[in-house]
Amino acid sequence: MMQQFFELPVFGVFITLIAYFLAVKLRKRWNYLLLNPVLIAIAGIIGFLLIFRIDFETYNVGGEYISFFLGPSVVALGVFFYEKYEEVKQNLKIFILAVVAGGITGVLSVTGFLLLLKAPEVITRSLAAKSVTTPIAIEITRLLNGIPEITAGIVIAVGIFGNAFGPFILKKSGIKSKIAIGTALGTAAHGIGTARAFEEGKIQGVYSGLAMCLNGIITALITPYLLELFFRIF
Amino acid sequence: MLKSLLYIFGFLIAGELVSWLFQLPVAGNILGMLFIFIALKLKLISLKDVKPASDKLIKYLVIFFIPYGVGLMVHFNLIAEFWLPITVAVIFSSILTLYITAIILEKTGK
Numbered sequence: 040m041m042q043q044f045f046e047l048p049v050f051g052v053f054i055t056l057i058a059y060f061l062a063v064k065l066r067k068r069w070n071y072l073l074l075n076p077v078l079i080a081i082a083g084i085i086g087f088l089l090i091f092r093i094d095f096e097t098y099n100v101g102g103e104y105i106s107f108f109l110g111p112s113v114v115a116l117g118v119f120f121y122e123k124y125e126e127v128k129q130n131l132k133i134f135i136l137a138v139v140a141g142g143i144t145g146v147l148s149v150t151g152f153l154l155l156l157k158a159p160e161v162i163t164r165s166l167a168a169k170s171v172t173t174p175i176a177i178e179i180t181r182l183l184n185g186i187p188e189i190t191a192g193i194v195i196a197v198g199i200f201g202n203a204f205g206p207f208i209l210k211k212s213g214i215k216s217k218i219a220i221g222t223a224l225g226t227a228a229h230g231i232g233t234a235r236a237f238e239e240g241k242i243q244g245v246y247s248g249l250a251m252c253l254n255g256i257i258t259a260l261i262t263p264y265l266l267e268l269f270f271r272i273f
Numbered sequence: 274m275l276k277s278l279l280y281i282f283g284f285l286i287a288g289e290l291v292s293w294l295f296q297l298p299v300a301g302n303i304l305g306m307l308f309i310f311i312a313l314k315l316k317l318i319s320l321k322d323v324k325p326a327s328d329k330l331i332k333y334l335v336i337f338f339i340p341y342g343v344g345l346m347v348h349f350n351l352i353a354e355f356w357l358p359i360t361v362a363v364i365f366s367s368i369l370t371l372y373i374t375a376i377i378l379e380k381t382g383k
Contacts, residue, residue, distance in 0.1 A: 102343065106339075113303060133378060137373075188344030223375035
């Protein structure tokens, strides 16, 4: 009976919107890092579905209307990238080199570690793009035949890690340049890292946003080849 | 707003079309992102033509991937079984990515 009601698309849409709305309110009340609104919204919805014994598939009848907008949002990232790119008039050669190096490091190191630790191949395929912004990471995982839902969860976790510990790790490693700190945060921890970069300063934020977009593009272009090469060698 | 939304979807469908026609190993929306960047750079379109819709999409981007995050619940068992290798690999890989990116810019005096 009730199950039929939950299968209405409006259920999935409504619960997603209200969960996020409440999560944002919570964050405003207590500004604490682990109260990341997306994380809280996801946990809240999962809790609700488990309590009322609603399948993910049932929820996702409506959820798909929401996630549909990931497609146009990725295109919008191109516009965002252009705007940030225009803000920076300096020579970008070394910046691009650093992001390319960081992007390749991200893919190869996570793949290598997972292989060493004997994780199943489907997890490796799902985590290869863990450093880049969620919508792009989801697309990459789909192409690699991984599990996009695992990617989404881990990518958010990576962002929170970078946001919380990124600047500390960089300063402990003797990094002082503002551009270096911003670029590293955007390359390794995408949008959630970029939010932290903006807290560190305007220059850090702009470079982080640029690096996030550029690493998204680079990782999307190279990961299918890197991964196939990797699996062929090992 | 309508015009800018049309541009965004226009570039999206162009990306999907190219990806599908040439069977490329790159998703259509990522090609769409590249195309719109190039079009802006070459001044084929102006920023104000696309900015209204793109700003709104970016603003609410995080909401759009919530359903994927909820999908994690289907894979609880897999995550529970391999949480340790996942955590170790992801943390060390993130630290390495941060460091390699930053050290290149630091050493070149940027």
